[in-house]
Amino acid sequence: MYIEFDAANAITEVFVNGQYVGNHLGGYSRFRFNITNYVNLREENKVVVKVSNDKKDKRTYPDTADFTFFGGIYRSVRLIAVSKEHFQLNEMGSNGVFVTAIPKGHKAEVKVFCKLENISCGELQACYRKS
Incomplete structure (x- = not known):
């Protein structure tokens, strides 16, 4: 809590x-x-x-x-x-999820970095939607 x-x-x-x-x-x-x-x-x-x-x-x-x-x-x-396993909430007021987009022409490379609490490994699923 x-x-x-x-x-x-x-x-x-x-x-x-x-x-x-x-x-x-x-x-x-x-x-x-x-x-x-x-x-x-x-x-x-x-x-x-x-x-x-x-x-x-x-x-x-x-x-x-x-x-x-x-x-x-x-x-x-x-x-x-939060449950025992959660995104780290002690990181300077953030929600523990950090997203960086790097423009590459008409596209972008997106990097996602997550800080986790009480989790040694995990899986991140992402989907791409063309608008």
């Missing part, structure tokens, strides 16, 4: 059931925490999120810039439940 933040500015700390899960520095990108080991599925759980934009903390932004420094959670937050 993961908790996913589309964005929170600027220093985020997450606690589940009184236990520290982790922190994220920055304010403009998606990030996730794996909270599986902190959640009790048979009871009510308490999630606490602390977000600070304290200018004294120099780990995130310069003193001045051409954008604002408002703090807090300002985009969606989700709980994501």
Whole structure:
């Protein structure tokens, strides 16, 4: 189980059931925490999120810039439940699937790279549709 933040500015700390899960520095990108080991599925759980934009903390932004420094959670937050075997969700807020298209004349070579969790090997099926 993961908790996913589309964005929170600027220093985020997450606690589940009184236990520290982790922190994220920055304010403009998606990030996730794996909270599986902190959640009790048979009871009510308490999630606490602390977000600070304290200018004294120099780990995130310069003193001045051409954008604002408002703090807090300002985009969606989700709980994501996945099976034991899944695409890796801890890769910089991505879904674990990376696609690159390389133009070759009127065609393209497409490369797909997947990061997997708890899977040693797998199979990828692809189909081509001409539109």
